[in-house]
Amino acid sequence: MTLGEVLAGASGYLAERGIESPRLDAEHLVARALGLSRIELYTQHDRPLDASERAAARELVSRRGRREPLAYVLGDWGFRRLTLATDARALVPRPETEVVVDRCLALIEPLRAPRVVDVGTGTGAIALAIAHERPDAIVTATDLSSDALALAAENARALGLAVTFVESDLLAAVEGSFDLVVSNPPYVRRGELDELEPEVRDWEPRKALVDDGQTARLAAEARAHLDGDLVLEVHADHAGEIASMLAELGYEPPAISRDLAGRERVVEARWRPTPTG
Ligand SMILES: C[S@@+](CC[C@H](N)C(=O)[O-])C[C@H]1O[C@@H](n2cnc3c(N)ncnc32)[C@H](O)[C@@H]1O
Numbered sequence: 001m002t003l004g005e006v007l008a009g010a011s012g013y014l015a016e017r018g019i020e021s022p023r024l025d026a027e028h029l030v031a032r033a034l035g036l037s038r039i040e041l042y043t044q045h046d047r048p049l050d051a052s053e054r055a056a057a058r059e060l061v062s063r064r065g066r067r068e069p070l071a072y073v074l075g076d077w078g079f080r081r082l083t084l085a086t087d088a089r090a091l092v093p094r095p096e097t098e099v100v101v102d103r104c105l106a107l108i109e110p111l112r113a114p115r116v117v118d119v120g121t122g123t124g125a126i127a128l129a130i131a132h133e134r135p136d137a138i139v140t141a142t143d144l145s146s147d148a149l150a151l152a153a154e155n156a157r158a159l160g161l162a163v164t165f166v167e168s169d170l171l172a173a174v175e176g177s178f179d180l181v182v183s184n185p186p187y188v189r190r191g192e193l194d195e196l197e198p199e200v201r202d203w204e205p206r207k208a209l210v211d212d213g214q215t216a217r218l219a220a221e222a223r224a225h226l227d228g229d230l231v232l233e234v235h236a237d238h239a240g241e242i243a244s245m246l247a248e249l250g251y252e253p254p255a256i257s258r259d260l261a262g263r264e265r266v267v268e269a270r271w272r273p274t275p276t277g
Contacts, residue, residue, distance in 0.1 A: 004045040006030060006054060010061045017065040025070055026061065032074055033057040067198040080129045084155050089147035091208040093125035096259040097184050100233045101129045103257055103266050104182050107229045111179055113138055117225070119170055119183035119218055120144070122208060124152030124163065126182055131161040140178075142168040145207050170218050171225055177273075179228035185214040187235040211235075215242060219249055226271040239264035 001009075007030050014022035027038050033056040036044065049057070063073045071077035071086040078084075079093040080101060086092055104126070108114035113136045118127035121141035131139045141163050143149045149165050156163050166173050171181070188209045193201055200209065215232060219242075222230050230251065234242050236259075243254040251269035259265040 001049055001054065002045065003030070003034070003041060003047050003049055006049055006057055007041060007045075010057065013061060013065060017067070019064065019067075025064055028070060028074060029060040029064055030057045033060050067202065069199045069203055072203065077123075079123075079125045080133070082125075082128055082132060082155075082159060084123045084125060084128070085151060085158065086123060087151065088203060088205070089145070089151045090122040091204050093123055096261075096263075096265050097125060097233060098129075099257060099259045100182065100184060100231060100266050101126055101133070103231050103268055104130055104180055105133055107231065107268065108134060108137065108180055112136065114179040114228075115177070116140070116180045116182065117142065117171065117174060117178045119181060119222075120185050120208075120214070121152050121165070122148050122184075124155045124165075126184065127152070127163045128155055128159060128161050130182075131156075131163050132159070139163045140166060140174060142166045142171065142174060144169055145205065148205070148208070170214065171221050174225065176225070177227050178225050180231065181218075181222045181226055181229075182231040183215075183218055184233035185211070185218060187211045187215065187233075187238065189235075216245060219246055219251075223249065223251075223271050223273075227273055229268055229270050231266060231268045233265060234267050236263035236265060239267055242267045243269070 010026035011023045014025055019025055031038050031041055060073055069092050071092040076083050077086040080098050116130055116137050116139045118141040121127050121143050127139050127141035130137055153165050186209050239256045246254045246269040251271050254267055254269035256264050257266040
């Protein structure tokens with residue numbers, strides 16, 4: 001069998017299994033199995049594959065056929081300018097979260113050595129992107145999941161980026177004051193779980209998905225740690241409601257940003273502690 005035939009077979013198989021972009025996924029998986037770039041799949045299209053190459057491709061394609069997320073099967077995923085290791089210990093970083101980082105960078109732009117904390121860091125995506133794009137930032141990241149933190153720490157080591165990781169329920173185990181508190185907290189309501197794609201519902205950690213009131217709790221608790229901005233990624237249907245909640249908690253007028261698809265995704269607001277003495 002040639003590489004081209006294997007690719008066509010993989011693409012057809014993934015289409016039958018309900019994968020949204022079967023050809024693209026097949027290209028990523030076959031290229032990874034063979035140690036090739038996607039361009040090389042085409043320059044070597046007519047090359048016959050040996051048995052071990054076919055077995056390697058089959059293994060990755062059948063994992064994807066079971067609806068395991070592409071990022072878990074590949075074991076890494078791009079986020080802004082970084083490539084992060086990804087596996088079932090943490091949520092796959094999403095493109096809309098890149099917009100959260102844009103807002104964070106804009107807000108800390110005028111500050112020197114800004115103190116930043118990323119709450120619920122998962123793979124470390126937000127914390128590591130900020131550390132990478134603002135090398136003077138002093139970045140802390142928390143998560144309730146020790147598995148996620150282990151993965152985030154592996155990513156930090158591999159990328160040579162300095163982030164302090166703390167196992168914590170939101171900010172409970174964190175001390176000090178920050179110029180920026182950022183979070184992409186879980187925001188799927190329990191009743192919505194069944195509507196999710198199998199890749200999300202059956203493979204990504206429940207702790208990373210289900211809204212157990214973390215957003216409201218963080219909005220209230222962050223005030224004790226903030227002399228600056230709170231930036232939250234939110235469910236596209238809840239941005240207005242969360243902006244109102246922040247205003248009621250005494251944050252300065254909240255602003256909402258949209259993601260690249262035009263959905264209201266990021267809510268930000270400023271907290272200034274009352275001067276003492
Ligand atoms: C939606 S995921 C976001 C992961 C990552 N920040 C990203 O944007 O890709 C939410 C993360 O919050 C963590 N989490 C959930 N509840 C938490 C809590 N009470 N305290 C700290 N982290 C929590 C989950 O383990 C998960 O890693």
